[in-house]
Amino acid sequence: MELHNSGAEIYVPDGSPVDAALARTTHLAVSAHQDDIEIMAYHGILECFGRPDRGFTGVTVTNGSGSPRDGLYGKYTDVEMQVVRRKEQKKAAFVGDYSAHVFLDYSSGAIKDKANAQVVNDLKKIIAASKPQVIYTHNLADKHDTHVATALRIIHALRELPPDSRPQHLYGCEVWRSLDWLNDNDKVIFNVEAHENLAMSLVGVFDSQVCGGKRYDLATMGRRRANATYLASHGVDESTSLIFATDLTPLMNDGQFDAGEYIQGFIKRFAQEVSSRIAKLA
Ligand SMILES: [Zn+2]
Numbered sequence: 001m002e003l004h005n006s007g008a009e010i011y012v013p014d015g016s017p018v019d020a021a022l023a024r025t026t027h028l029a030v031s032a033h034q035d036d037i038e039i040m041a042y043h044g045i046l047e048c049f050g051r052p053d054r055g056f057t058g059v060t061v062t063n064g065s066g067s068p069r070d071g072l073y074g075k076y077t078d079v080e081m082q083v084v085r086r087k088e089q090k091k092a093a094f095v096g097d098y099s100a101h102v103f104l105d106y107s108s109g110a111i112k113d114k115a116n117a118q119v120v121n122d123l124k125k126i127i128a129a130s131k132p133q134v135i136y137t138h139n140l141a142d143k144h145d146t147h148v149a150t151a152l153r154i155i156h157a158l159r160e161l162p163p164d165s166r167p168q169h170l171y172g173c174e175v176w177r178s179l180d181w182l183n184d185n186d187k188v189i190f191n192v193e194a195h196e197n198l199a200m201s202l203v204g205v206f207d208s209q210v211c212g213g214k215r216y217d218l219a220t221m222g223r224r225r226a227n228a229t230y231l232a233s234h235g236v237d238e239s240t241s242l243i244f245a246t247d248l249t250p251l252m253n254d255g256q257f258d259a260g261e262y263i264q265g266f267i268k269r270f271a272q273e274v275s276s277r278i279a280k281l282a
């Protein structure tokens with residue numbers, strides 16, 4: 001497959017041919033950075049883990065050049081940092097038994113540039129070759145510009161593909177903002193309590209991000225635990241670990257639906273829920 005950037009790469013942990021690795025994909029995750037997938041799309045990894053009839057493929061759109069660095073990595077140049085981050089993502093792909101991991105190698109600026117057609121073209125090629133049933137990406141209420149831009153590019157790519165090349169579900173997941181605030185009937189709820197050891201390994205291999213005091217590994221596991229415990233105030237917990245998502249499928253299938261308006265619908269329903277409780281009790 002010809003991808004736009006010369007530094008783009010498709011890594012296949014089990015060494016099988018790239019075309020075959022992409023073709024066996026059933027669950028695809030598209031993230032801005034190395035490590036986002038293991039934080040937000042663990043549900044997809046879990047759905048495919050140890051299942052010969054399923055395959056999980058990750059796509060990271062940026063090259064990781066602007067990554068924060070400290071400690072062991074404090075003196076690393078941008079180029080050295082890109083090498084470290086790609087290596088860490090490959091470790092995760094190996095541990096998680098991914099079918100493939102695609103590195104598109106764009107700068108953050110290129111992803112945020114809405115006029116950049118190359119990113120959308122690369123995404124279209126990957127989706128057409130992998131024909132996943134489910135795609136996970138960032139949610140539109142995330143507070144990181146590159147994350148939201150990534151979600152918008154994947155929606156754009158999917159709208160340009162014929163309907164039979166689109167997945168059945170497109171989900172926007174949690175990284176830089178939890179989705180605990182969504183009304184419960186607006187939440188897509190993924191139970192991810194299985195293989196906790198695997199979940200911890202997947203967020204733990206990104207040493208360059210955790211080193212320096214950002215404990216994404218502990219925070220991610222804690223968020224999942226908090227989601228499970230605080231979902232319902234009555235009764236015992238039905239799961240010890242949940243990931244929340246927004247359903248972006250309607251946006252993918254209706255090219256006229258404005259992304260801003262779509263996420264505002266969730267925010268308005270949340271505002272109404274808060275107001276109606278106050279009105280009832282005040
Ligand atoms: Zn990120």
